[in-house]
Amino acid sequence: MIYKRSSALFAEAQKVIPGGVNSPVRAFKAVGGDPIFVKEAKGAYLYDEDGRKLIDYIASWGPMILGHAHQPVVDAVVEKAQKGTSFGMPTAIETEIAKLAVSMVPGIDKIRFVNSGTEACMSAVRLARGFTGREKIIKFAGCYHGHSDSFLIQAGSGAVTFGSPNSPGVTQGTAKDTLLADYNNLDQVQALFEANEGEIAGIIVEPVAGNMGCIPPATGFLEGLRSLCDTHDSLLIFDEVMTGFRLARGGVQELMNVRADIVTYGKVIGGGLPVGAFAARTEIMSHLAPEGPVYQAGTLSGNPLAMAAGLAMLTELNTGDVFENLAKKTAYLHEGMNAVLQEAGLTYTINRLGSMISVHFAKDPVIDFKTAAAGDNDTFKKFFHGLLAEGIYIAPSAYESWFLNDALSYEDLDMTIAAVKKVAQTL
Numbered sequence: 001m002i003y004k005r006s007s008a009l010f011a012e013a014q015k016v017i018p019g020g021v022n023s024p025v026r027a028f029k030a031v032g033g034d035p036i037f038v039k040e041a042k043g044a045y046l047y048d049e050d051g052r053k054l055i056d057y058i059a060s061w062g063p064m065i066l067g068h069a070h071q072p073v074v075d076a077v078v079e080k081a082q083k084g085t086s087f088g089m090p091t092a093i094e095t096e097i098a099k100l101a102v103s104m105v106p107g108i109d110k111i112r113f114v115n116s117g118t119e120a121c122m123s124a125v126r127l128a129r130g131f132t133g134r135e136k137i138i139k140f141a142g143c144y145h146g147h148s149d150s151f152l153i154q155a156g157s158g159a160v161t162f163g164s165p166n167s168p169g170v171t172q173g174t175a176k177d178t179l180l181a182d183y184n185n186l187d188q189v190q191a192l193f194e195a196n197e198g199e200i201a202g203i204i205v206e207p208v209a210g211n212m213g214c215i216p217p218a219t220g221f222l223e224g225l226r227s228l229c230d231t232h233d234s235l236l237i238f239d240e241v242m243t244g245f246r247l248a249r250g251g252v253q254e255l256m257n258v259r260a261d262i263v264t265y266g267k268v269i270g271g272g273l274p275v276g277a278f279a280a281r282t283e284i285m286s287h288l289a290p291e292g293p294v295y296q297a298g299t300l301s302g303n304p305l306a307m308a309a310g311l312a313m314l315t316e317l318n319t320g321d322v323f324e325n326l327a328k329k330t331a332y333l334h335e336g337m338n339a340v341l342q343e344a345g346l347t348y349t350i351n352r353l354g355s356m357i358s359v360h361f362a363k364d365p366v367i368d369f370k371t372a373a374a375g376d377n378d379t380f381k382k383f384f385h386g387l388l389a390e391g392i393y394i395a396p397s398a399y400e401s402w403f404l405n406d407a408l409s410y411e412d413l414d415m416t417i418a419a420v421k422k423v424a425q426t427l
């Protein structure tokens with residue numbers, strides 16, 4: 001089904017923006033058709049340019065955990081904007097949100113704000129290299145840590161969706177310092193350490209993967225990475241850009257009781273404005289400029305407008321039981337979808353953890369990139385477009401997680417399950 005106004009806007013956009021979008025995964029390349037252009041959003045609903053109301057399951061890829069245009073966040077942004085949005089000078093609000101974030105997350109003493117998850121992860125790796133004096137990092141096939149050169153080596157998310165995990169423009173000089181292992185495979189990580197003894201600055205991992213669909217860590221996986229880093233004096237970097245302030249107040253470190261050395265953030269921490277961050281204990285963060293020699297900077301880092309949105313968001317999340325509510329809603333959706341997909345006699349598997357969930361049309365359990373890639377993408381395309389026609393917007397790629405927001409009502413979930421039931425009959 002095409003949506004006239006969105007398609008017209010897409011044609012216009014392509015004249016002046018590469019691919020018509022400012023981030024590839026929005027272009028619907030993985031599912032076909034023209035992307036939907038959103039006019040506005042409120043709560044759990046998107047309102048597209050063709051006047052349709054859609055129940056939203058990507059929440060801007062995670063940030064809108066409390067729903068769109070959440071009033072306390074809007075109020076904070078409007079108030080701050082009237083007093084100036086950025087000064088390039090320190091402001092008190094940066095300390096306020098930094099103190100709150102540090103109080104919510106175990107194992108960190110200090111935090112540096114940047115403008116995106118990519119910047120946070122790129123900076124965290126540089127800090128790990130500066131702190132250890134080593135050059136190599138280990139990442140996992142299918143995990144995505146943003147578009148910095150060191151990470152576009154079998155990255156997940158958009159890069160995998162395009163089927164070209166190694167991006168042109170990444171030099172061999174860079175690629176040689178990124179070692180790859182399969183997610184949930186500790187033996188491979190052990191082998192990499194043995195083959196590169198004394199050369200590995202750290203491991204960067206999505207502690208719950210969200211860029212191959214949602215893939216929880218196997219039992220003992222994170223603990224195993226922790227132990228290997230301790231044995232080899234390397235740093236463990238948890239990329240919590242997706243999971244931070246989403247799966248628990250203290251993220252996966254709290255949920256799984258595994259401590260990282262450096263943790264990166266994005267998405268939720270900015271309340272929908274461009275904010276990333278990376279955090280660690282004082283011993284590590286003291287290596288960062290201007291205190292230490294590891295350079296990192298940013299014109300708009302910690303700007304008051306973004307900090308106001310982030311502070312309002314974290315303040316909302318710091319009290320109440322949004323994480324438990326979201327986990328219950330996601331379990332309800334899981335059970336409902338499972339029942340109707342099974343009834344339709346389909347081959348599928350559903351992965352879920354907290355408010356992250358994904359549906360894979362694969363016969364084997366999806367535990368890493370290889371098993372995620374074995375999913376039937378043609379069926380996923382029909383599933384995506386069928387749901388869209390029913391007013392349900394899920395991630396436009398099988399390599400993405402869905403993100404529930406707490407504005408979703410159980411009626412919305414029931415409508416979604418009914419739509420899945422209807423679409424499942426056509427697959």
Ligand code: KE4
Nearest residue numbers: 023061116117118144145146157241242266
């Ligand atoms: P950004 O630079 O897009 O803010 O964050 C990069 C990033 C880092 N780490 C993880 C675990 C991430 O998931 C991301 C970004 N996630 C994608 C969605 N899978 C953002 C969507 C997009 O690229 O447009």
